[in-house]
Amino acid sequence: MKEYQTITEISGPLVFAEVDEPVGYDEMVEIETPQGETLRGQVLESSDGLVSIQVFEGTGGIDRNASVRFLGETMKMPVTEDLLGRVLDGSGNPIDGGPEIVPDERVDIVGEAINPYSREYPEEFIQTGVSAIDGMNTLVRGQKLPIFSGSGLPHNELALQIARQASVPEEEEGDSAEQSSADHSSGDEPREDDEEGSEFAVIFGAMGITQEEANEFMQDFERTGALERSVVFMNLADDPAVERQVTPRLVLTTAEYLAFEKGYHVLVILTDITNYCEALREIGAAREEVPGRRGYPGYMYTDLAQLYERAGRIEGREGSVTQIPILTMPGDDDTHPIPDLTGYITEGQIVMDRDLNSQGIEPPVNVLPSLSRLMDDGIGEGLTREDHGDVSDQMYAAYAEGEDLRDLVNIVGREALSERDNKFLDFADRFETEFVQQGYDTNRSIEETLDLGWDLLSMLPKEALNRIDEDLIEEYYREEEAETAEVEA
Structure with a gap:
């Protein structure tokens, strides 16, 4: 170990010291204060004859009489x-x-x-x-x-x-x-x-x-x-x-x-x-x-x-x-x-x-x-479920459309919108309050997440599900959800 008492400057968390041998970048350093306290640091910059050291514990108690020891290894x-x-x-x-x-x-x-x-x-x-x-x-x-x-x-x-x-x-x-x-x-x-x-x-x-x-x-x-x-x-x-x-x-x-x-x-x-x-x-x-x-x-x-x-x-x-x-x-x-x-x-x-x-x-x-x-x-084949990608794409598109319609409602009101547009507005509301909203203690499996997604997508008419394979619609579309949405409308 090389030891010096050549501190030239203390600036914030940094200590600058003069050296007469090359010191490696990131090399670990021990600084012993006049009070006997040992602080750890790391070489931040090394140039001919001068190194800057960042001190982990702060530079309080260090003065120009402190000893600087270079340990010859990086932090491990x-x-x-x-x-x-x-x-x-x-x-x-x-x-x-x-x-x-x-x-x-x-x-x-x-x-x-x-x-x-x-x-x-x-x-x-x-x-x-x-x-x-x-x-x-x-x-x-x-x-x-x-x-x-x-x-x-x-x-x-x-x-x-x-x-x-x-x-x-x-x-x-x-x-x-x-x-x-x-x-x-x-x-x-x-x-x-x-x-x-x-x-x-x-x-x-x-x-x-x-x-x-x-x-x-x-x-x-x-x-x-x-x-x-x-x-x-x-x-x-x-x-x-x-x-x-x-x-x-x-x-x-x-x-x-x-x-x-x-x-x-x-x-x-x-x-x-x-x-x-x-x-x-x-x-x-x-x-x-x-x-x-x-x-x-x-x-x-x-x-x-x-x-x-x-x-x-x-x-x-x-x-x-x-x-x-x-x-x-x-x-x-x-x-x-x-x-x-x-x-x-x-x-x-x-x-x-x-x-x-x-x-x-x-x-x-x-x-x-x-x-x-x-x-x-x-989410490829065999990793989650075959409908994952289609459900995600369709929910994203439906929610984005619902968000756009919210801006329109602020201008013309819901009464001026078509029945289809009102369904997308309702979808956006339920997407936030049922899909995104789950609390910080609820742990949903991917199956539960996708089933919930189908519940929400079934609010929309089948012809609006243009990003989902027809076979998946036949398998997962909930007719009862669609009927409920019709009654509520």
Whole structure:
């Protein structure tokens, strides 16, 4: 180890020191204060004779008499299967009162990029139990599907619901998929080890959340038993911003180990990406970098891509890493750099809507601007149900038409509309109050979601179902629903 007492400047979370030997980028550092306290840091920039160090615990207590030791290695995450059920802080240290972690190995948190040639195309369905996602914007193993939310919207409640309900339905033999769904609809926990390699795990990474939010998360995890198959990383709002940059990398390193070494299907939930990007901006300002759009660093796109692109499947490996990053759009502006850049990198988005939330819809997911680019591959033959794609397309088209007609009603009134138009208006209302609305404790199987979709589509005349195969209409169309709709009209 190289040790120096050559600190020249302290700026925010950064310490600058002179060195006489080359120091590696991302190298770990220990800083010992004159009071005997040891703080950890990481080399952020290294040039001839000068290094800048970001200090995880903050720079309080550090002065120019402090000693700087370069450890000669990058930051590593101690990984083991025993991490499941544990709660860690944003630096990977246990905070649940349990024993110290005895790792199987220590892995560099930067990770290794997945060779595109070795990537396996994502096309296997993940059931979240949320109809607006499973039915309309299906999540697929190995996908990165962010949730675009806003300040004050219940994205945390949706994240917790997905964390405790998400499962990989069996799809190998006979009616195993139906059996798995039946287990869900009866309220049973998903079967996690029916066959080798089918275990499911959730890695939950919280960045910059308040203590109150952290308590809510932990109470929910413990109440529902979801903690047993989860690893939780907690970085709080009063923790150093520098730690916020490390937390998602610790999360993803743990996920990669469980997925590619232990065969788990891992769902990674990261909240809030906006807090992470604010930390990037704070560090960039301390380094006196030339800012990019709205003051964020010009390299933010690259930085986010390094996180998001760690999702995927590897050919020949059992496991998978699926990501649901959650971000709050400042001012509900989807052109803000954070959602804008995220949309370029990821494969779609789930959009939460303030108007739906004000109407009491839970979860308030607006399916019209939402999108899952891999949905068609995840609902193919034998993966969910043969009518899934047609039902989704038809409901999307019918709801969009109903939304357009709402604008027209504000001008001319319902009495001026045709009988057909009034049916589409009624469809839009029931779609929100029956299909999207389900509460945060209801776990719907994909069969229940599609059956509910057919109930709603049967309000419309058969000739209006122009996106569904005629054979499927004959099999699933509910005549009694159509008759009820006629009577009500």
